[in-house]
Each structure stands twice: as structure tokens, then as C-alpha cells.
Amino acid sequence: MTNPLPVTLDDVQDAAARLKGVAHRTPVLRSRTLDAMTGTRAFLKCENFQRIGAFKFRGAYNAISRLSPDQLAKGIAAYSSGNHAQAVALAARELGGTAVILMPEDTPASKVAATRGYGAEIVTYDRYTGDRDAIGRALAAERGLALIPPYDHPHVIAGQGTAALELIEEAGELDALLVPVGGGGLIAGSATAAKGLLANVRVIGVEPEAGDDTKRSLEAGERVAIPVPRTIADGQAADIPGELTFSVNRRLVDEIVLVGDDEIRAAMRLAFERLKIVIEPSGASALAALLAGRITPVPQRVGVIISGGNIDARRFAEICA
Incomplete structure (x- = not known):
């Protein structure tokens, strides 16, 4: 008998009620330019506009x-x-x-x-x-x-899932949901919401190439540790998935794809120049995967979680120069 998951759709919905009027209901951005570049209809959940500048x-x-x-x-x-x-x-x-x-x-x-x-x-x-x-x-x-750990906690996971819950409430049916992956809390909560609400959605995690611990772990069927990654995506510099997050992600996440630091830079530049938003490297990884053509087959309607925008002007200029 399969063990029950530590977080359910009811938990995510309960978290949403608790966060109402406290957390921002962040915008979902659409761009015809981005759609033309990627061959899909993309819905960007902009958690860079959340309180403290990120989904956390x-x-x-x-x-x-x-x-x-x-x-x-x-x-x-x-x-x-x-x-x-x-x-x-x-x-x-x-x-x-x-x-x-x-x-x-x-x-x-x-x-x-x-x-x-x-x-x-x-x-x-x-x-x-x-x-x-x-x-x-x-x-x-x-x-x-x-x-209060950053991801390996059921109430933390449920709270993070409210970002995907709001995205689906606004965008409606999605063929795929792209989520940045560090310790796995955001994608665990997002997958819980998405799989609970949408019958055929593919939940796809995105990691930096240097920090592929979740990809390796899902392929191995157990948590795999790697050296602490060196990447511009500092928020995704995890060396091993969390125990709780992995227990969710191994059952609900369909695929993990990887992006390089240069692809993350390109996504940050495009977001700044064409979409007029500032994204930190970790926040840009899911968008980077879409732009780099990592998602196959290309979904007709795709949700992309932009997880944060906390980066100072000097560091942003250095990365995007």
C-alpha cells in the first residue's frame, strides 16, 4: 500500500485561506513576444512581486x-x-x-x-x-x-503551493507547469496543487546544470547528494533534495530538465528588455528552460513560475552584461 503524501490539495487550499490578505496575489503576465518565440501560450506567475520579493x-x-x-x-x-x-x-x-x-x-x-x-x-x-x-x-x-526549515516542512510546502493554485485559478487549463527546483519545496507544493486540479498537466522541474541533485535523485529512485553546486542561481544551490519534498516529487513530478548559467542570463535579459521585469537567477530558470527549448513536446498552454526577483542593481548588471 502506498504511503499517503505529507501534503494534500486540501492543505494547499487551507494555506491559501490563511494567506489571504497577508501575502500578495501576484500577477500572471502574458506576452505575445514570448509566445511567438516559444511556440506556446505562456502564463508567467510573477512571484518577484511577492512580499520580500519571492515565493518564500x-x-x-x-x-x-x-x-x-x-x-x-x-x-x-x-x-x-x-x-x-x-x-x-x-x-x-x-x-x-x-x-x-x-x-x-x-x-x-x-x-x-x-x-x-x-x-x-x-x-x-x-x-x-x-x-x-x-x-x-x-x-x-x-x-x-x-x-522553520526552507523547504522540508509540510506547512512550508503547502504554503508554496499556493503560487501554483493562484496561477491555475487565473490561467485555467495548463498542459505543463514549469517550476524552479532548489530544495524542492516550491515544486512539491506546486505539483500537489496542479495534479489535484488538472487531470493531464505535466509538472516539470528546472535545475541549474551544476545543481542537478533532484534530477539524479528521481532517476535513482532515492535521494542523491552532490557537491555544493557553484552557479549564479544561488537560491538553487542545494546539494540533496529534502526528505519530505522528495517523497512528494518522486510521485508527482513528471520530469526535471537542466539549464546552464548562460541560458539563465539570457532569460534574465529577455525578461528585463522585453517583459520589463527584474528576475534573480534562480527565479529565471523555468523561463530559461522554455526559451532554450528544453520542454518537448512543446505544450500548447504552459504555466511558468517566476520564483523571485531579489538581486541588487550591481549584481544584475554584472550577470546580464
């Missing part, structure tokens, strides 16, 4: 809002390369709590500044030598904090 606020708020008053009073711990850090910091502040965030030493300065700006305390570590999960759990235990 959805999962963080959904999880933190369910803590007991005592847990909230003691405080929250998290670990993140940037967007989950900001999301936890803001959600904690909104709900009357405090946050301590473990961040890599090489996190982009704009993400560090934004996280501090939301009132969080920051502790740093070396992402290439330190185990952030172990360090984060030790930090939470030492201080008596509630740990």
Missing part, C-alpha cells in the same frame, strides 16, 4: 502562523541563502515574534541587508564546508527556538 513568504508565513503563542514568544530559527531568510524574518515580525537566521558567508549583500531590515539576527557559516541543517538545528536547540 507564502510557506514561511503559513508555517509560523501555526506556532503556539509560547513557541512564537521564544522565537524562530531558520537557515537560508537569502529569500527564506527574509520571509521568516518578515513573517516573524508580522506575527509578533523574533527570528535568528543562519546564512552563508557569501550571501548577496542585498539579501543580508533586507533580512536585517526585517529585524532578524544573522549568524553566518561557510556553505562549502558547513552542514547548514546540522548547524541550524544545533542553534535552535541551544536557544530553544522553533526551527
Whole structure:
């Protein structure tokens, strides 16, 4: 007998009710130029316009809002390369709590500044030598904090799935849904929503070529660890899928495709020059896959999750020059 999934469509819909009036209902962008370039009708779910500039606020708020008053009073711990850090910091502040965030030493300065700006305390570590999960759990235990991980948590996964839920409510039937993949929380939640609502949708994850841990894991049928990837898509620099996210994705995700850093750059440039939106590298990977022709056969109607836009002007110029 197959074990039940840790997150259901009901959980995603419950998260949507909890987030109503708190998270932004982000726009779905259409472009005739993009359609002509790709041979499909593309619907871009622009989470770069979400609070803190990325989808992560959805999962963080959904999880933190369910803590007991005592847990909230003691405080929250998290670990993140940037967007989950900001999301936890803001959600904690909104709900009357405090946050301590473990961040890599090489996190982009704009993400560090934004996280501090939301009132969080920051502790740093070396992402290439330190185990952030172990360090984060030790930090939470030492201080008596509630740990909200960036993806491997059922309420986080359900919250992230609300992005796809909204996209489907607006776009209607989709033949395929393209989702950036890091630790797997966004695609796990999105696949839960999409497969629960659409009978024939293909859910396709997109990873950077240097960070193909989920692709390898799905092919192997078990979680596979890789060296910490070096890619411009810092939000997708995961070395192994989460346990919960993998349990969902191995059953609901149809395919993982890969894109190179140069293809991500091209997507960022096109989004800026033709669509008039700013996307961070991780947020551009699903669009990059569509533009690079990675999706075959080409779907007639495709949803593309633009997962975030947190990048400072100097770094954006360096990448897109």
C-alpha cells in the first residue's frame, strides 16, 4: 500500500485561506513576444512581486502562523541563502515574534541587508564546508527556538503551493507547469496543487546544470547528494533534495530538465528588455528552460513560475552584461 503524501490539495487550499490578505496575489503576465518565440501560450506567475520579493513568504508565513503563542514568544530559527531568510524574518515580525537566521558567508549583500531590515539576527557559516541543517538545528536547540526549515516542512510546502493554485485559478487549463527546483519545496507544493486540479498537466522541474541533485535523485529512485553546486542561481544551490519534498516529487513530478548559467542570463535579459521585469537567477530558470527549448513536446498552454526577483542593481548588471 502506498504511503499517503505529507501534503494534500486540501492543505494547499487551507494555506491559501490563511494567506489571504497577508501575502500578495501576484500577477500572471502574458506576452505575445514570448509566445511567438516559444511556440506556446505562456502564463508567467510573477512571484518577484511577492512580499520580500519571492515565493518564500507564502510557506514561511503559513508555517509560523501555526506556532503556539509560547513557541512564537521564544522565537524562530531558520537557515537560508537569502529569500527564506527574509520571509521568516518578515513573517516573524508580522506575527509578533523574533527570528535568528543562519546564512552563508557569501550571501548577496542585498539579501543580508533586507533580512536585517526585517529585524532578524544573522549568524553566518561557510556553505562549502558547513552542514547548514546540522548547524541550524544545533542553534535552535541551544536557544530553544522553533526551527522553520526552507523547504522540508509540510506547512512550508503547502504554503508554496499556493503560487501554483493562484496561477491555475487565473490561467485555467495548463498542459505543463514549469517550476524552479532548489530544495524542492516550491515544486512539491506546486505539483500537489496542479495534479489535484488538472487531470493531464505535466509538472516539470528546472535545475541549474551544476545543481542537478533532484534530477539524479528521481532517476535513482532515492535521494542523491552532490557537491555544493557553484552557479549564479544561488537560491538553487542545494546539494540533496529534502526528505519530505522528495517523497512528494518522486510521485508527482513528471520530469526535471537542466539549464546552464548562460541560458539563465539570457532569460534574465529577455525578461528585463522585453517583459520589463527584474528576475534573480534562480527565479529565471523555468523561463530559461522554455526559451532554450528544453520542454518537448512543446505544450500548447504552459504555466511558468517566476520564483523571485531579489538581486541588487550591481549584481544584475554584472550577470546580464
